[in-house]
Amino acid sequence: xxxxxxxxxxxxxxxxxxxxxxxxxxxxxxxxxxxxxxxxxxxxxxxxxxxxxxxxxxxxxxxxxxxxxxxxxxxxxxxxxxxxxxxxxxxxxxxx
Numbered sequence: 873x874x875x876x877x878x879x880x881x882x883x884x885x886x887x888x889x890x891x892x893x894x895x896x897x898x899x900x901x902x903x904x905x906x907x908x909x910x911x912x913x914x915x916x917x918x919x920x921x922x923x924x925x926x927x928x929x930x931x932x933x934x935x936x937x938x939x940x941x942x943x944x945x946x947x948x949x950x951x952x953x954x955x956x957x958x959x960x961x962x963x964x965x966x967x968x
Contacts, residue, residue, distance in 0.1 A: 873959035878949060886930050886949055891960065896934035899944065903931045927951065929961070 877890040885904070889896040906926040928951040936942040948961040 873950065873961050876949070876958050876960050878958040886932055886958075889932070889934055889947070889949065889958075889960075895937055896945075897936075897938060898932045899935050900933040902933075905929055 874891070878886045879888040879890075881887050886902055887898055889898070907929055909927055930949045930951075931946065932949060933944050933946050935944055950959045950961050951957075952959065
């Protein structure tokens with residue numbers, strides 16, 4: 873997964889994604905859900921100091937900058953529970 877920088881609203885929702893020195897504006901209200909982390913598939917013990925086993929995922933539709941002619945892309949952003957960073961999961965899907 874690729875690390876990205878995310879600016880959030882006062883309520884914690886993503887508003888801008890910085891990927892590869894470019895700013896992508898979120899143009900549709902993002903959707904949030906939580907997923908169970910399958911830590912047991914990678915290690916025999918739950919990681920030390922990690923009290924939660926869910927990850928926060930946001931599906932966002934973005935457009936490059938403020939260019940209204942830019943195509944929309946749908947991304948899934950995963951918040952790193954330990955450090956607060958963000959990662960882009962999977963491939964982007966361009967909207968028609």
